[in-house]
């Protein structure tokens with residue numbers, strides 16, 4: 001039996017309810033919305049539509065849960081629960097990957113190998129990290145000793161995007177729980193299924209009732225804004241679009257919530273002539289089109305040194321044409337469907353704009369032939385645009401890249417930095433001095449040399465400029481999810 005039939009026989013889409021104070025519940029007014037499979041355009045199920053009333057209940061449960069028994073657990077006990085969550089995710093890896101593929105339209109294989117595996121690792125990593133953490137202490141002559149203690153922040157609101165749903169939700173939830181907080185989570189409206197299963201997993205792993213709460217719904221005037229406005233939510237961690245970050249900041253201002261932001265990007269992929277082109281092409285295919293280009297870190301602005309521009313383009317276009325686009329559950333599918341009809345229209349409007357701006361579409365730019373249903377867009381490579389074209393400057397968040405030639409290091413650094421984003425950059429060169437020199441001048445929070453999306457969860461992750469506020473990962477996550485108090489003892 002083919003993998004597709006095997007998985008789809010075992011896993012059916014689920015209806016999604018809120019999870020509040022340890023129980024799955026409907027919305028008070030029983031309102032729901034359709035959950036649509038972007039690969040088939042069919043309605044897969046219903047999602048409870050939450051708003052202010054459900055968020056009020058969830059926040060009250062989370063606030064109450066701060067009193068105990070969560071706060072009284074030893075480090076070893078809390079770490080054990082986190083580890084068990086990671087284990088349970090792995091036990092259900094195929095089911096979760098199938099649900100993620102149905103919700104997002106991404107290839108099942110990618111969901112299996114990246115999204116869900118990493119979601120489990122997020123818990124395993126922070127379970128271990130928690131047990132090895134120390135705090136600062138200073139002896140001041142014979143006068144005093146100073147030491148700091150970490151305490152939970154309180155109730156943390158988590159607002160999540162749809163592109164890597166469980167990976168990014170758990171990237172927040174694991175350190176949030178490790179630091180002893182309670183949570184009210186809102187998954188993106190397009191991708192509610194894996195978060196719904198995670199709630200059950202957390203309960204089974206021993207997370208006390210009220211510690212994690214989940215409210216489904218939309219952003220503005222809905223569950224999202226209710227979280228950001230709620231006076232008993234102490235902090236909000238948000239991953240999503242830059243302009244949504246701005247709206248959340250406004251909503252959170254009256255109650256001065258602590259904010260952590262992972263926002264958009266328009267990331268340069270800079271290819272110098274001395275790099276190993278086969279390696280460049282292999283990775284650039286991923287950094288351009290992985291997850292349909294719906295990764296904040298995708299290198300959608302490709303700059304190639306003139307000496308290798310033509311040879312790079314020939315190979316890149318040829319390899320891109322080989323990527324199989326289609327059914328997320330076919331084993332060899334590399335590019336699935338984009339998330340929604342609205343997004344499909346938006347990405348296509350950028351391709352149209354590129355044509356109007358005088359760009360050449362070297363490959364892609366249309367739907368794949370023979371597929372009538374589903375929000376599919378062929379991987380698209382655009383050349384012939386200048387540095388000020390909108391397709392070169394704005395985040396498209398789809399399988400669309402622009403390629404521009406450059407002559408000098410100075411010129412490419414200037415173009416790479418000429419943006420209000422500053423999330424990630426990849427630099428390809430075999431010249432060690434140049435790698436350091438360019439990396440130090442690039443205005444981005446994450447810079448890879450001769451690789452892309454190579455992660456170590458201890459490292460600071462986040463964006464400069466309008467790509468984010470703060471950093472996540474290792475101690476940086478704990479710095480966000482805890483309050484430090486300094487205690488001074490006079491000797």
Ligand code: NAD
Pocket residue numbers: 159160161162163164168186187188189217218219220221223224225228239240241242244245247248261262263264265295296395397423463467468
């Ligand atoms: P989005 O901003 O539209 O939505 C994200 C979440 O915010 C959703 O849950 C949505 O319901 C909620 N939301 C929307 N408006 C809100 C409001 N006014 N108040 C409260 N909540 C609100 O983003 P998206 O389309 O889901 O995700 C794509 C974007 O996310 C891209 O810009 C991408 O670059 C960015 N992203 C960044 C990172 C990162 O680590 N920097 C990671 C993933 C995605």
Ligand code: 6OD
Pocket residue numbers: 163164168171294295296297455461
């Ligand atoms: O890998 C991660 O930890 C992470 N936050 C990835 C974000 C990807 C954005 O789409």
